[in-house]
Amino acid sequence: MSWIAELRNVTKIFNGITxxxxxxxxxxxxxxxxxxxxxxxxxxxxxxxxxxxEKPSEGEIYFHNTKVTDENIAQIRMESTMVFQKxxxxxxxxxxxxxxxxxxxKTPKNEIDKEVDRALxxxxxxxxxxxxxxxxxxxxxxxxxxxxALVLNTKIILLDEPTGNLDPKNATIIEEIISxxxxxxxxxxxxxxHNMFQAKNLPHHIALITNGRIDEVGTPIEIFGSLSxxxxxxxxxxxxxxxxxxxxxxGITIVDIGNDIKIEATAQSFGKVSIFxxxxxxxxxxxxxxSSARNIFKGEIVEILDLGSxxxxxxxxxxxxxxQITKRSFNEMELNLNTEVFLAFKASSVQVI
Amino acid sequence: MMEIINSFAEAxxxxxxxxxxxxxxxxxxxxxxxxxxxxxxxxxxxxxMLLGLKNFRLKFLIKNFFNTMVAIPTVALGLILxxxxxxxxxxxxxxxxxxxxxxxxxxxILVTPLIVSFATNAVEAIDPQIMDLxxxxxxxxxxxxxxxxxxxxxxxxxxxIVSFNRxxxxxxxxxxxxxxxxxxxxxxxxxxxxEGMPLSITLTIxxxxxxxxxxxxxxxLKRRIK
Numbered sequence: 001m002s003w004i005a006e007l008r009n010v011t012k013i014f015n016g017i018t019x020x021x022x023x024x025x026x027x028x029x030x031x032x033x034x035x036x037x038x039x040x041x042x043x044x045x046x047x048x049x050x051x052x053x054e055k056p057s058e059g060e061i062y063f064h065n066t067k068v069t070d071e072n073i074a075q076i077r078m079e080s081t082m083v084f085q086k087x088x089x090x091x092x093x094x095x096x097x098x099x100x101x102x103x104x105x106k107t108p109k110n111e112i113d114k115e116v117d118r119a120l121x122x123x124x125x126x127x128x129x130x131x132x133x134x135x136x137x138x139x140x141x142x143x144x145x146x147x148x149a150l151v152l153n154t155k156i157i158l159l160d161e162p163t164g165n166l167d168p169k170n171a172t173i174i175e176e177i178i179s180x181x182x183x184x185x186x187x188x189x190x191x192x193x194h195n196m197f198q199a200k201n202l203p204h205h206i207a208l209i210t211n212g213r214i215d216e217v218g219t220p221i222e223i224f225g226s227l228s229x230x231x232x233x234x235x236x237x238x239x240x241x242x243x244x245x246x247x248x249x250x251g252i253t254i255v256d257i258g259n260d261i262k263i264e265a266t267a268q269s270f271g272k273v274s275i276f277x278x279x280x281x282x283x284x285x286x287x288x289x290x291s292s293a294r295n296i297f298k299g300e301i302v303e304i305l306d307l308g309s310x311x312x313x314x315x316x317x318x319x320x321x322x323x324q325i326t327k328r329s330f331n332e333m334e335l336n337l338n339t340e341v342f343l344a345f346k347a348s349s350v351q352v353i
Numbered sequence: 354m355m356e357i358i359n360s361f362a363e364a365x366x367x368x369x370x371x372x373x374x375x376x377x378x379x380x381x382x383x384x385x386x387x388x389x390x391x392x393x394x395x396x397x398x399x400x401x402m403l404l405g406l407k408n409f410r411l412k413f414l415i416k417n418f419f420n421t422m423v424a425i426p427t428v429a430l431g432l433i434l435x436x437x438x439x440x441x442x443x444x445x446x447x448x449x450x451x452x453x454x455x456x457x458x459x460x461x462i463l464v465t466p467l468i469v470s471f472a473t474n475a476v477e478a479i480d481p482q483i484m485d486l487x488x489x490x491x492x493x494x495x496x497x498x499x500x501x502x503x504x505x506x507x508x509x510x511x512x513x514i515v516s517f518n519r520x521x522x523x524x525x526x527x528x529x530x531x532x533x534x535x536x537x538x539x540x541x542x543x544x545x546x547x548e549g550m551p552l553s554i555t556l557t558i559x560x561x562x563x564x565x566x567x568x569x570x571x572x573x574l575k576r577r578i579k
Contacts, residue, residue, distance in 0.1 A: 053488045074493060082489040088482045091504055100500075101490035148490065158489075 002029045003065070004156055004188045005050060010059030012045050012212075019045040020056070021212040027156070030186040032178065034199045036223075037209035043192035044085070046209070047158045050190060051082040064155075078105070081149045082158040085165070085192075087141035094120070094136070094144050095129040101152045119147035123177055139170025146174065150181060157181070159191040163198065175202060196240065196276050197351045200224055224274060224353050239277040239321055245269040245352065252294070252347060259318035264294040265350035274353040279312065279324040281349035285342045286333060293344035297321070301339045315343055356550070363551035364558060375552070379559050382536040385453050386521035389460035394513055397468030401509075402498055404469070405476025406484065416473065422466035427525030434459045435529045456531035460523060464516035471515060475508020476501060507575065514571050518564050536560045 005027045012020040020042045027033055027050075035043045048054035049061065052073050061068040063076050081101070090097050098116045107115070120126050123143040128136070133144050142162065149157050162178065163171035179202060181187050193199050199206055199220065206223045208216045216223065243257035247268055255263045255275050263275060283293065299317030311330040313323045321343055335341070367375060404416055436442050438450040449455045483504050487497035502509065524537040533542050540556045543549030 048485070051489045053485045077488065078491045080489075081491075082485075084482055084486065086482070088480060088486045090483070090486075090500065100487070104491040104496060152490065 006062040010056040032203040034203035035192045042212040052077045085161040087145045089133040119151040123147040156188040245273045264347040267352035276351040279322040283344045294347040360550040364554040390517040392461040393465040401472030419466040419469040431526040431529035451532040459526035460520040471512030475505040
């Protein structure tokens with residue numbers, strides 16, 4: 001197997017804080033590698049190092065078996081590009097945004113026109129050339145950012161949470177483009193994500209990263225097959241539980257996660273599974289109410305984490321669930337530690353992994 | 354009151370029919386202030402880029418120095434320049450006192466802090482990710498800096514317009530080291546003469562027209578660049 005990039009003992013320290021700690025990672029030619037880890041685990045720093053816009057404090061990087069040095073970094077940077085989590089666009093037209101990298105590479109104008117056209121077709125934004133990029137919707141902006149990366153035909157594309165802030169429709173489009181580009185053009189893709197559903201379905205390999213360290217690398221089957229200790233350690237924050245699935249025959253699967261907690265999911269699964277419920281998909285109330293949600297549990301608040309405009313609450317219903325609500329809701333509901341609350345979420349919000 | 358109305362009428366007649374002295378004063382003012390602004394921008398914008406994009410030990414002090422210098426009284430700067438350029442001063446050998454060159458130098462020094470402060474703020478307001486973005490698309494350090502400058506163009510152009518307007522409207526330095534040769538100094542001198550009111554009004558109208566036209570022209574140019 002040939003490696004496109006390799007990190008050897010890479011450490012990155014920012015103002016005394018270790019963002020990456022002795023990372024060793026090999027990226028195969030033509031694969032999709034997902035960096036899966038919670039926020040602040042070092043995913044973005046790792047991508048920036050692979051994009052050669054951040055230098056490691058210690059360690060070495062190899063690109064196509066060539067050690068990256070100050071002398072060759074400018075040339076090697078041309079082989080790699082990155083799409084940021086927040087779509088960063090130049091304040092100009094969609095055309096000029098996408099053409100920027102080609103102009104840097106001194107591509108002739110007629111070729112730029114063709115390539116921009118092709119890239120816009122890839123991201124399904126034909127006819128958007130003259131639109132002001134900053135005036136597009138978030139999903140469209142992210143697709144322009146992706147087109148701007150794709151148009152360069154680099155050997156490796158780095159994606160930082162490419163669907164992180166997108167609605168399901170745009171997220172699906174982006175995922176389809178990533179998969180298609182990898183298959184058709186054999187482009188190596190490294191993507192940071194904390195979306196387990198995405199990590200399970202899209203990549204060939206997953207690198208689990210926590211606290212600046214790569215803990216495990218494996219195929220999605222290896223990583224998710226038995227919920228690994230590392231995955232569980234950070235996934236627990238995000239309502240991930242191991243359980244036994246039993247289909248009911250009516251399109252609903254019941255997953256027993258222990259402590260007499262049975263969760264209904266729409267996915268058809270059987271046997272040992274892991275489930276995930278996004279903290280933003282859970283409705284929290286102080287009293288039970290009739291709703292279409294298939295999963296309703298009573299519990300009490302055991303932890304409160306104020307994150308500014310939102311508050312994360314840990315609610316013990318026999319298993320600890322994390323719920324994210326707005327600060328305004330938190331204040332209006334007069335919630336406190338040990339307050340008795342009800343959690344409700346739909347069966348379709350349960351991702352079975 | 355009648356005298357003022359008559360002066361205005363005479364001023365408009367002069368502007369309409371043209372007058373070689375008025376034209377000469379206006380063109381010289383444009384040249385002097387334009388040259389001062391270009392000189393100030395040529396070193397002010399790179400300084401602003403440095404202050405806006407890089408972190409270094411004396412950055413805070415340098416930024417504060419330029420911010421403070423924005424408010425320097427023109428008379429004080431005029432006096433310092435007069436002393437430096439006068440025959441017995443350290444730069445007296447240049448023999449440029451009471452010349453357009455002296456005004457250009459003085460006004461360039463005067464507007465440099467304006468350009469640096471405004472342009473630094475404009476560069477600092479740009480998403481820091483733009484620099485990284487340009488690099489990930491293959492830009493070199495200087496190309497990435499240029500991408501940031503382009504994003505900050507509105508603010509930088511504003512800095513240049515403000516500086517030009519400040520230079521062309523400035524009186525203290527022009528009066529002390531240039532003499533009675535540009536719009537502001539001629540306006541100030543002519544108003545003190547009984548028969549000078551029509552010329553003062555003519556030149557004031559021209560001065561205001563230049564300031565307005567410059568603003569409009571630069572705004573149109575800015576849209577085209579985008």
